[in-house]
Amino acid sequence: MPATKTSKEEILRKSTHLIWEQGYKHTxxxxxxxxxxxxxxxxxxxxxxxxxxxTQVLENSAELFRQKIFSVAYRDELPAEERLAVIIKKLNVFxxxxxxxxxFGNVVLETAHADSPFLEVVRELFKDFIAALKHIYASKMSxxxxxxxxxxxxxxxxxxxxxxRLYKDRSFVDNAWAKITL
Amino acid sequence: MPATKTSKEEILRKSTHLIWEQGYKHTxxxxxxxxxxxxxxxxxxxxxxxxxxxTQVLENSAELFRQKIFSVAYRDELPAEERLAVIIKKLNVFxxxxxxxxxFGNVVLETAHADSPFLEVVRELFKDFIAALKHIYASKMSxxxxxxxxxxxxxxxxxxxxxxRLYKDRSFVDNAWAKITL
DNA sequence: GTCTATAATAGGATAGAC
DNA sequence: GTCTATCCTATTATAGAC
Numbered sequence: 244m245p246a247t248k249t250s251k252e253e254i255l256r257k258s259t260h261l262i263w264e265q266g267y268k269h270t271x272x273x274x275x276x277x278x279x280x281x282x283x284x285x286x287x288x289x290x291x292x293x294x295x296x297x298t299q300v301l302e303n304s305a306e307l308f309r310q311k312i313f314s315v316a317y318r319d320e321l322p323a324e325e326r327l328a329v330i331i332k333k334l335n336v337f338x339x340x341x342x343x344x345x346x347f348g349n350v351v352l353e354t355a356h357a358d359s360p361f362l363e364v365v366r367e368l369f370k371d372f373i374a375a376l377k378h379i380y381a382s383k384m385s386x387x388x389x390x391x392x393x394x395x396x397x398x399x400x401x402x403x404x405x406x407x408r409l410y411k412d413r414s415f416v417d418n419a420w421a422k423i424t425l
Numbered sequence: 426m427p428a429t430k431t432s433k434e435e436i437l438r439k440s441t442h443l444i445w446e447q448g449y450k451h452t453x454x455x456x457x458x459x460x461x462x463x464x465x466x467x468x469x470x471x472x473x474x475x476x477x478x479x480t481q482v483l484e485n486s487a488e489l490f491r492q493k494i495f496s497v498a499y500r501d502e503l504p505a506e507e508r509l510a511v512i513i514k515k516l517n518v519f520x521x522x523x524x525x526x527x528x529f530g531n532v533v534l535e536t537a538h539a540d541s542p543f544l545e546v547v548r549e550l551f552k553d554f555i556a557a558l559k560h561i562y563a564s565k566m567s568x569x570x571x572x573x574x575x576x577x578x579x580x581x582x583x584x585x586x587x588x589x590r591l592y593k594d595r596s597f598v599d600n601a602w603a604k605i606t607l
Numbered sequence: 608g609t610c611t612a613t614a615a616t617a618g619g620a621t622a623g624a625c
Numbered sequence: 626g627t628c629t630a631t632c633c634t635a636t637t638a639t640a641g642a643c
Contacts, residue, residue: 269538402580402582409533611641613638
């Protein structure tokens with residue numbers, strides 16, 4: 244049994260959930276402490292400051308995306324169409340749930356004007372996202388075309404998420420995916 | 426000659442510029458007062474509160490987009506290709522200048538989780554943006570196809586702007602436009 | 608490892624002199 | 626119409642008891 248009432252993993256999990264919903268700046272320690280059931284001050288036991296917490300939230304989510312979603316792209320025993328379909332389905336769970344959108348995209352638009360310490364983590368995440376889609380597309384077209392198509396796919400998805408959030412309507416994301424064919 | 430040292434128009438213009446760069450929440454009255462050359466308290470002479478200022482910034486920019494950019498779509502004496510090219514060129518001035526991106530998209534991702542009073546203004550803006558592109562596309566395809574293509578174009582653009590901001594590289598936007606053909 | 612208390616600051620907003 | 630002074634609140638962060 245654990246020696247602690249609340250584990251760091253539990254705090255990170257619940258914080259991640261809230262930040263996906265509300266964004267970084269808008270989520271205060273007051274919000275987080277309610278969601279996690281601990282005192283605001285207790286965050287400083289596990290994390291240096293809010294920036295440190297957010298960095299770990301981002302790295303955690305990025306690792307989850309790599310292991311649970313992007314990895315599907317490399318299961319070469321499955322047909323490319325099926326791999327793409329599985330990835331779309333899994334992404335939609337994160338992106339269209341309660342209209343919170345994409346935390347990675349959100350943090351870019353929230354902090355890109357400053358020298359945000361988060362951008363490097365997000366760049367790595369999108370690099371791996373692009374590589375995964377490229378690997379699938381490359382079975383049907385040249386490497387260069389696959390690379391270009393992968394980037395356009397992600398841009399279309401991120402734009403559709405923005406429209407979904409603006410109009411509170413998931414069909415923007417559905418229609419965007421419908422246009423992405425192999 | 427004006428009776429005032431600083432006009433409301435001047436304050437709105439400079440505030441708009443800073444908010445395009447930094448976003449709504451991240452721009453404080455302290456920032457704005459420096460940029461406008463007036464005391465923080467003086468904003469309350471012209472505006473009820475920060476939300477009121479932001480609403481006028483958004484409405485101002487939206488009106489500018491309508492008059493200077495979207496209107497080009499309806500100059501039916503020009504070929505469709507040329508109208509589209511002019512619109513792209515004008516949009517790029519706003520979107521790729523100093524990597525600040527699209528204020529309208531930014532404010533959606535910044536505030537969509539709450540019941541933001543700004544979303545309605547942005548919805549109207551994007552409605553007119555879609556209508557303008559649809560009008561151009563409709564000269565080459567059905568109304569339904571033109572509507573769908575207009576939405577996809579805007580989503581691609583907004584996604585490309587996000588990538589541009591993430592990697593500080595305008596080629597994402599250039600490449601996105603290159604794929605948008607009539 | 609968790610709590611209370613509290614510091615320190617920043618940001619939004621108001622009052623009132625001139 | 627512009628300024629100084631000030632208030633209020635939210636938020637990040639620290640100190641220290643238990």
